[in-house]
Amino acid sequence: MMDGISILEVNMNEIIRTHKLTKQYGQEHALVDVDLVIKKGDIFGLVGNNGAGKTTLLRMLTGQSKVTSGSIELFSASSDDSLNQVRKRIGALVEAPAFYPKMTVAQNLEYYRIQRGIPDKSRIDKALEDVNLAYAKKKKFSTLSLGMKQRLALALALMGEPELLLLDEPINGLDPSGILEFRNLLVKLNKEKHMTILISSHLLSELSNIATCYGFINHGRLVEQISAEALKEKCAGYLEVKVNNAYRLTALMEERLNYKQYKVLPSNIIHIYDAHRLPEKISELASVSNIALLGLNEKSVELEEYYMELIGGHASA
Amino acid sequence: MQVLNYMKSELYRNVRSKNNYLFLIGFVAFVILINVSLGLFANTQVNFPYGTTKYSLSSFYSSMVIPFFLCLTLTSLVFGQEYKNHTLINTVAYGISRHQIFLGKLIVTMIISVINIICISAAFIASAYLMLETSSPIYLYELLYALIGSLPLFILATVFAYSCHFAFDSDLKRSSVWLTCLVFIPQILSLVGRRIIAVRNVANWMPWNIFKNATFDFSTQQMAMNWSNPDIYMRCIIVGVLGSILFYLFGLESFKRKEIV
Numbered sequence: 001m002m003d004g005i006s007i008l009e010v011n012m013n014e015i016i017r018t019h020k021l022t023k024q025y026g027q028e029h030a031l032v033d034v035d036l037v038i039k040k041g042d043i044f045g046l047v048g049n050n051g052a053g054k055t056t057l058l059r060m061l062t063g064q065s066k067v068t069s070g071s072i073e074l075f076s077a078s079s080d081d082s083l084n085q086v087r088k089r090i091g092a093l094v095e096a097p098a099f100y101p102k103m104t105v106a107q108n109l110e111y112y113r114i115q116r117g118i119p120d121k122s123r124i125d126k127a128l129e130d131v132n133l134a135y136a137k138k139k140k141f142s143t144l145s146l147g148m149k150q151r152l153a154l155a156l157a158l159m160g161e162p163e164l165l166l167l168d169e170p171i172n173g174l175d176p177s178g179i180l181e182f183r184n185l186l187v188k189l190n191k192e193k194h195m196t197i198l199i200s201s202h203l204l205s206e207l208s209n210i211a212t213c214y215g216f217i218n219h220g221r222l223v224e225q226i227s228a229e230a231l232k233e234k235c236a237g238y239l240e241v242k243v244n245n246a247y248r249l250t251a252l253m254e255e256r257l258n259y260k261q262y263k264v265l266p267s268n269i270i271h272i273y274d275a276h277r278l279p280e281k282i283s284e285l286a287s288v289s290n291i292a293l294l295g296l297n298e299k300s301v302e303l304e305e306y307y308m309e310l311i312g313g314h315a316s317a
Numbered sequence: 318m319q320v321l322n323y324m325k326s327e328l329y330r331n332v333r334s335k336n337n338y339l340f341l342i343g344f345v346a347f348v349i350l351i352n353v354s355l356g357l358f359a360n361t362q363v364n365f366p367y368g369t370t371k372y373s374l375s376s377f378y379s380s381m382v383i384p385f386f387l388c389l390t391l392t393s394l395v396f397g398q399e400y401k402n403h404t405l406i407n408t409v410a411y412g413i414s415r416h417q418i419f420l421g422k423l424i425v426t427m428i429i430s431v432i433n434i435i436c437i438s439a440a441f442i443a444s445a446y447l448m449l450e451t452s453s454p455i456y457l458y459e460l461l462y463a464l465i466g467s468l469p470l471f472i473l474a475t476v477f478a479y480s481c482h483f484a485f486d487s488d489l490k491r492s493s494v495w496l497t498c499l500v501f502i503p504q505i506l507s508l509v510g511r512r513i514i515a516v517r518n519v520a521n522w523m524p525w526n527i528f529k530n531a532t533f534d535f536s537t538q539q540m541a542m543n544w545s546n547p548d549i550y551m552r553c554i555i556v557g558v559l560g561s562i563l564f565y566l567f568g569l570e571s572f573k574r575k576e577i578v
Contacts, residue, residue, distance in 0.1 A: 062410035064577040080414075087412025094410065095578070098403035100330065107333060115326035116411055117318070156407060166410075 013040050014076070015164050015196045016061065021070035023056050023220075030056040031220045033070065038198060038213070043190050045211030046200040047307060053220040054200040058094045058168045061198075063087060074164075088116070091157030092166040097149040101142035105133065105152055108141055109159060116160055127155040132181065146173030154182075158189075165189070167199040171206055183210055204303050218311040235301045239272040241282055242295035246270050249282075249291050257281055268294075319413055323421035327395075331429060336394050341433055344387075348441040356448030371452035373445040374460045377438075381467050382528045384434060388474040389495055391433060395426040396482040409577050419483065419569050426479055427472070434471070438464060466550050469557020470524040474499060476561045480568020483575070500525050522556055 016038040023031040031053045038044045048054045059065040061072060063083065071078055075086040099108040109124045128134040131151040136144065144152065150173050157165060165186075171179050187210055189195040201207050207214070214231055216223045226234070243249050246268040253259040253272070261273040272282070279296050286293040301309075331337055352373055359368020366372070399405045408418055442457065477499060481491040503523035510517030520526050527549065 059576075062406075063412065064406055064409050066574075066576070084412040084414050087410065090410070090412075092407075092410040094406060096403070098406050100397065100402060100404060102335070103330070103333060111326050111330050112407060112411075114329055115322055115408065115413070117322045160411075 014038070015040050015042075015074070016198065017073040018057075019071045019073075021057070021060065021072060022068045023053075023060060023065065024068040029220050031060070034217075034220075034222045036215060036222055036225065038196065040196055041190065041194055042213045043186065043197045043199065043211050045204075045207035045214045046198060046217060047204050047207065047214060048200070048202065048217035049311070050202055052202075052217045054202075054217055055095060055168055056220070057217070058092070058166055058198070058200060061166060062090070062092045062094055064094065088160070089163045090166060091160055091162035091164070093150075093153045093157050093170055094166065094168045097153035099141040099149075099152065099156075102140060104138050104140055105144070106137040108152070109156060112156055113159065118160060123159050123161075127159040130158055130185065131155045147175060147178055150174055151178075161193070163195060165195055165197045165199075167197065169201055170199065171201065179206075186210055204307050208303055216307060216310055223310055231303070231306070233275075234273070235303055235306050237298060237300040239277050239279060239282065240295065240297045240299050241270045241272065241293070243268050243270070243286060244292040244294065248289065249286060252285055252289055252291075253282070256285060271299075320417045320421045320424075323408070323413055323417060324425050327422055327425040328428075330397060331395060331425065334394070334397070337429065340390065340394055341436060344433070344437045345440040348437055349444040352441065352444040352448045359449065369450045369452045370445045371456045373449055374442070374456040377441060378456070378460045378463045381463060382525070384437075384467075384471060385474055385499075385524070385528060387433070388430065388471060389478045389492060391430050392426055392475060392478040392482055393488070393491075395422070395429050396479070400486050403578065405577050415573050416569060419572050423476065423479055423565070426475065430471075430475055434464075466553050467528065469554050469561075470527060473524055473557045473560040473564065476568070477564040480564050480571065483568045484571035499523075522552060524556060524560070527553060527556070 014037055016036060018034050018036045021031060021034040021036070022029065034053075034057060036057075046054050046057070056065065060067055061074065072083065074083055075089060077083050077086045100111070103111065105128070106124060109127065110121075113121065113124060125134060125137075128137055131154050133148060133151045133155060136148060139148075141149070141152070150170060154167075154170060157167070171182060174182060186197055186199070190197055190210075199207060199211070204214075212228050213225070214228065215225045241249070246264050250262060250264060250270060253262065259272055259274040259277060261275075263271045263273070265271065279298065283293060283296060285291075355368055355373060359365045397404070405418070409415070442460070478491070478495050481495050485491045485494065503520060503525035506516055506520035506523065507526050507529075510520040521530070
C-alpha cells in the first residue's frame, strides 16, 4: 500500500489524467470512456485514423469543448476554474492555425503576448527563431503558406515557455526538411526544458522516432496505451506455425512448454509471441504428438502492422 | 488582471484595424456632408428654410434610430470575425475563461462605440455651427439631452448585438434576430396596441417605440420626442439597464455552451 508521500509523488508526476472521458454530439459518441495518463517528460504519441477522436480529446483538454461525462485532470487540477488556471502552463496547437488574417506575424504574436501578460517582448523573436520564421515577421498572416502558418502556431504555443505542449497533427503542411527540423525541435524541448508533449497523428511512422509513449485511439476509444519500449518488444516478432490441428497444439504448448502468449488464426495458423519461444521445441512437440507441422517461420511486425492489427481487432470485437 | 490583459490585447488589435477607421471616417464625412450641403443650398437659394442649426440639430434629435442601427455594425467591427477566423481557440486554450473573454470584449466594444458616437456627434454639431446660420442654443441642449437620454437604449442595443455575435455563427442570423427582437416585434406590438391597451403598455416600454413615438407640440411647432418627458426619460434608464443585464446573460450563457471551433 502506498503512503501519502508516494501518492503525492505519483500525482505530481502525472501531467494529464482523464477518467472515463466521454464526448457526445447528439446521439453520436466522439469519445467513449477514455482513461489516459501522461507523465512528466513524456513525448506521448496519440495515434488514430481520421475521425478516431484525437482532435476531440485535445479540444477537451484545451477547454474548447465541454465534457459530456468523465473528468480531466491537468497538473492535478480538475475543477473548471483551476483547469483554466493551469492551462496557462500549456502551449497548444489544435486543428488549423488560427490568427487574424490582416495582421502581420509579429502583430499576431504581440496580440497574444499582451493577452497572456508576458512581459518580455523578446519572447516573440525567440519563438519565431525557434521555428525558423523570423524572416517573415512583417508578413501578413493571410499571405503565409500552410507550412508557415503551422510554424507560427507552434511559435505561439512556445512563446509562453509551456510545461506541456499539445500538438494536433502539427506536421501537416510542412515540407520534409521542415518535418525534420520540427522533430529535432520537439526532442530538444523535451530534453533541455523537460517539456511534456502530447502529439497526435494519423501516421504512426511520423511519431516513431520521437515518442516515448503511445496511445492508440479508434472509434473514440483508447484501445491501448503503451510505452515505446513495450511496443518495441511487442513488435520484436513472432513465430508463425501452421499445423493440421491448432487447438491441440496450443493446449500442449501451454501444458508442456508454458507458452501463454499466442493467437490462433483461421486455417490452423498460430502466432506465438512468447519471449522464450524456440522453433525446435515446437517442432519436437508436434512430432511426438502426431500433429502435422505444415510451416514454421519466425516473422517480424512493423509498427504500422501492429497498429492495424490492433484497431482491426477492436473493430471486429 | 486577466480581463485587463485581454482588454489591452483587444484594444491593440482594434487600434490596428483599418475597418474601424474606415467606419469612423465614413460616418464623420457623411454627417459633415449633410451640413455642408445644407450650407451650400442656403448660400445659393433665397429663403431656403433649412440652412439653420435649428433644422440640422433638430433633424438629428428626431432621428435617433439611425445611431441605434449603428450598434449592429459597430459590434461587428469590434468582434473581429472571431468565429470565422477561429481565433478564440487560442484564447480559450490559454485558460482565459469565457466570462472573462465576454466581459473584456464587451468593455472594449463599449469604449470604441462611445468614442465613435462622440466623434460622429461632435463632427455633426461642429459642422452645423460652421456651415449654417446659428439659431438658439436650446436646440443644441435638446440634442445633447436626447443623446444622453437615449444612451441607456444604445447600450442595450449594443449589448444585444454583441450577445448575438457570441450566440450565432452567421451574420445573417445575428442581424435577423437583432432586428426581429428590437425592431419588428416592437412595431407589431405597437400596431396591436392601438386596439389592445395592455399590449400598448408593453409596447411603450420597448426601445424602438421609445425612439419612434413622438408628439407634435403646436405651441412650439416642433416634434416633442419621448425623452422630453421626465417619466419617459426614467423609462429609458430602466429599460436600458434591465435590458442590458438580460441580454448580457443571454450572450454569456450562449457563449458558455458553445463549442469553440
